[in-house]
Amino acid sequence: MPKYKEIYATLKSRILNDYYSKTNNKLPAETMFCEEFSCSRMTVKHALDLLVEEGLIYRRPKQGSFVMPQVNTDMNFDLLDKNLIGFTAVSKGMVQNKVVSFELRFSDEQVAHALNIAVDDPVYYICRVRLIREAPYILEQTYMPVSVIPGLTPDILNRSIYSYIENDLHLKLQSSKKIITAAKATPLDCRELLIEPTDPVLVVEQIAYLNTGVPFEYSFTHHRYDKFKFTSYAVRN
Amino acid sequence: MPKYKEIYATLKSRILNDYYSKTNNKLPAETMFCEEFSCSRMTVKHALDLLVEEGLIYRRPKQGSFVMPQVNTDMNFDLLDKNLIGFTAVSKGMVQNKVVSFELRFSDEQVAHALNIAVDDPVYYICRVRLIREAPYILEQTYMPVSVIPGLTPDILNRSIYSYIENDLHLKLQSSKKIITAAKATPLDCRELLIEPTDPVLVVEQIAYLNTGVPFEYSFTHHRYDKFKFTSYAVRN
DNA sequence: GAGTGGTCTAGACCACCCC
DNA sequence: GGGTGGTCTAGACCACTCC
16 A cells, blocks of 8 residues: 555544544644654645545645544445445445346437447346335436446346456446436336335436446436435535 | 646646547656656646546556546536535626525524534524526525624625625635435425425535634525536546 | 556745744 | 745656557
8 A cells, every 4th residue: 555545544543533633633744744654745745635635634824734623524424425426336234235127228319328339239227226224215227338348147236236347347447427416206216215206306317437438337326315415525726 | 826737727728629539538648748848747747636636537557648538518517516516606697696585593503513603603694596597596595603704794695705705804715515415395495496396406505614614604505406417526546 | 668657755945824 | 933835846666558
């Protein structure tokens, strides 16, 4: 592991343990950290940059670096965020997958455009429900081009698609784009998420890309409006 | 302006003008940019980091840097994003503000907790509607502590709160935290956004901080579900 | 073997805040 | 005037990919 990541991890654990509350949430100067970790200042800065990105600290030029107030936020949603917003597959603990349907389809115009393939090119259509402690939270509908992800089977769905893509197909995931909107519940939502037709759902539309720039997944996840929050953090340029 | 930002701006404009499509979307090596801009490699990297953050390029170690495919995305929502997700005040073009109410209130527990003040400390309550080409898009309810932002008047509301905070009070905005959820429309939403009680709204809850770490704004914006998208971009670590 | 981005060093100067 | 973070330099070695 690179040195800057080790420094980042060390400082993060200190911050979460209120290590710097004694000094009014002010961190030591960057040069102090250089001594402590025996490294150059650029490396310290790199580590602190990660903490800023994560919203754990902020910097004030000519004054110092400080722990963000109220680091004690709703961390209980992190599990969901990491699984659904990031790349990691659902696997841990009480989260379960239920496959509602798994079909081969001809892609329509919208799907073809998103996945950068031709209309009528074959795609998998996967509809799954994610349950937490037996309760349905999310309905996910995914389209994947057969040409990019060959050999998908129901068995793989029940384990992890991402593990199949990375470990068996030796492809690498790169990035994703998401669009978040609200919508009225569809009949499918009502049936699978056990909600009423008048309930709203939070919709996350995502296109995910391999490291080659090829899109491999176009998905819509419908979240129960009472069970999901999307959190975001922004720092001024 | 620092050199790395100039390089960033130059490359960004090239990318948006498809300058690198001739070379299969591959950018020149970092050392090439060092020569072109007469600077060290760290400075070039800094500029490229900004482009990666913005989702305009991605890097492949040992291979090069590449323009992200489909940079041609739904840029039509950028105006809204910048105004509501970021810090800049609404001022340009066809966007209008309508102040529905502006009151002084005693803060309740929820507001006090978010703004890190005592219960019953005075806050402004501001309810505004944002209109685009005369059509209501967003209902915004904001709480601001009087102790932090003194002297707010209806006149200032009709211009720009942020400009007042920065230029008149000489305070600096630092960062914000957002939580996005879906909800059922409230009666107020229906009246001001001209929607039906069965329509969903997209709710963005935000706490914004000064550069001192002091929270100065706690707001809820209700977006018409058919008129708003929140876009996000993630790159794998 | 050449090329590439990832990491890192050991300095440097600056503008500005706070004392 | 001392301390701070912002920026920048001119190198360096590494691991890996691609040819």
